[in-house]
Amino acid sequence: MFGKLRLVASVHIMRRLFFILSFSFLTAAFIIIAPVSVLAVTVGPAKMEYRVDPGAVVENTIILINDSGAKQTLWPAFEKFTEVNGEKKFRPAEPTELANWIKLPESVTLEPAEQKRIPFTIEIPQKAPPGGHFAVIWWGTAPPQGPGQVSIVTRAGILVYLQVSGQVNESAEVLRFSAEGKRFFWGKMPESFVVSFRNSGNTYQKPQGEILIKNIFKGKIVDFGVNDVNVIFLPDTEANLRIAKKFNKPPFAFGLYKAELVLRWGEKPESIKKSIWFFVFPWKQALGGIIALAILFFGLKKGIRKYNQWIIKKARESGI
Numbered sequence: 001m002f003g004k005l006r007l008v009a010s011v012h013i014m015r016r017l018f019f020i021l022s023f024s025f026l027t028a029a030f031i032i033i034a035p036v037s038v039l040a041v042t043v044g045p046a047k048m049e050y051r052v053d054p055g056a057v058v059e060n061t062i063i064l065i066n067d068s069g070a071k072q073t074l075w076p077a078f079e080k081f082t083e084v085n086g087e088k089k090f091r092p093a094e095p096t097e098l099a100n101w102i103k104l105p106e107s108v109t110l111e112p113a114e115q116k117r118i119p120f121t122i123e124i125p126q127k128a129p130p131g132g133h134f135a136v137i138w139w140g141t142a143p144p145q146g147p148g149q150v151s152i153v154t155r156a157g158i159l160v161y162l163q164v165s166g167q168v169n170e171s172a173e174v175l176r177f178s179a180e181g182k183r184f185f186w187g188k189m190p191e192s193f194v195v196s197f198r199n200s201g202n203t204y205q206k207p208q209g210e211i212l213i214k215n216i217f218k219g220k221i222v223d224f225g226v227n228d229v230n231v232i233f234l235p236d237t238e239a240n241l242r243i244a245k246k247f248n249k250p251p252f253a254f255g256l257y258k259a260e261l262v263l264r265w266g267e268k269p270e271s272i273k274k275s276i277w278f279f280v281f282p283w284k285q286a287l288g289g290i291i292a293l294a295i296l297f298f299g300l301k302k303g304i305r306k307y308n309q310w311i312i313k314k315a316r317e318s319g320i
Contacts, residue, residue: 040067041074041110043139043156049232050122051163054130058122062158064139066110073109077144078102079136081159083237088159090136098135098162101125107143122162130166131202132235134159161204161232169201170266175238177261177274186280189213189250195226195261198238205233207241209263209271216256222246226263253280 042065050058066072078099080091103121110116140155180192199205211224225244233239260275 040154041065041072041139041141041156042067043158045158047159047161049161049163051165052122052124053165054124054128055126056124058124059119060121061117061119062104062137063115063117064108064110065115066112069112071109071111072141073107074139074141075107075143076104077138077140079138081134081136083234083239096133096135097129098122098133098160101128101133102135102137102160104137108139122160124162124164128164130164130168132204133162133164134204134234136160163203168203168267170203170205170268170270171201172197172199172205172207172233172265172270174198174261174263174272174274178276179259179278184278186278187282189222189253189257189280190259190278191224191245191247191250193224193243193259193261195241195243195263196238197233197241197263199233199235202235204235205265206230207233207263207265209261211243212260212262214258214260216258221253221257222251226261252282254282255280 042063044063044065048060052058064074078096080094080096080099081088082091083089101122101124103123105118108116108118136157136159138155138157174195175198176194176196178194179186179190180194181190183190193211195211197207207227208230209226211226213221213223215221224246227241228244229242231239231242256277256279258275258277260273262271262273264271
């Protein structure tokens with residue numbers, strides 16, 4: 001009797017547990033499968049650069065695209081930014097003069113999948129300090145909550161680089177130029193170089209140039225592009241420049257070579273040249289050649305010996 005009661009109770013508990021698990025699974029599946037309206041926005045261009053005189057007015061447009069399936073209202077906000085080790089750092093707590101010069105609508109409303117061109121102006125004061133001025137224009141899905149602050153669900157930014165003419169300091173230097181690894185002897189033509197650049201002026205710089213590799217007769221072997229992606233250096237920043245890869249497989253090289261860096265930046269433009277020497281000894285190919293010669297030598301020696309033995313044998317058989 002008691003055994004039957006325990007069995008009935010167990011079956012009842014199992015049924016309830018199965019029902020709870022099934023309901024939980026269906027609920028989770030519904031949550032995963034059910035469509036969710038995601039707020040998203042695309043802005044363009046990603047970066048804007050201007051070189052202007054004090055008192056000038058810049059007029060342009062910004063493109064806003066509503067990538068979501070819901071109507072969105074977007075608000076602009078401004079932040080100062082700098083660069084640390086090549087990475088941009090946004091500083092919402094620090095004021096930026098450029099933000100006060102940019103004129104934009106207080107908000108923009110977009111229908112689902114709608115695209116709009118938004119006019120804007122930058123009014124540079126007559127007494128604007130010469131040099132570089134930088135700001136990011138954020139477009140967010142919630143209004144700004146205070147100076148340099150924005151409470152948002154989604155945001156997308158446009159970087160603005162503005163250089164005001166005047167007594168501009170375009171001081172910069174190359175801190176390091178070397179083949180990666182700092183070696184003098186190489187088993188093949190090096191294809192990785194390090195160029196560390198520092199901008200110590202008061203405006204932004206976009207250094208560009210090339211690395212020329214020459215033999216001892218000053219004949220050019222190959223050249224590498226430096227900063228072909230147009231990385232911008234803000235004042236008081238330093239980082240390594242990107243070196244474009246020139247070949248998938250280094251060409252055969254042997255002997256002494258010179259790598260010459262030619263780098264340019266600024267309005268003038270300023271330029272600098274640095275050079276390093278290195279020696280290429282393709283030991284793998286050399287070792288393979290030595291092994292091949294050894295095999296050929298010993299094979300030839302053995303062949304000559306066998307040939308002599310065959311001549312002697314024939315002579316004996318002929319009674320000579």
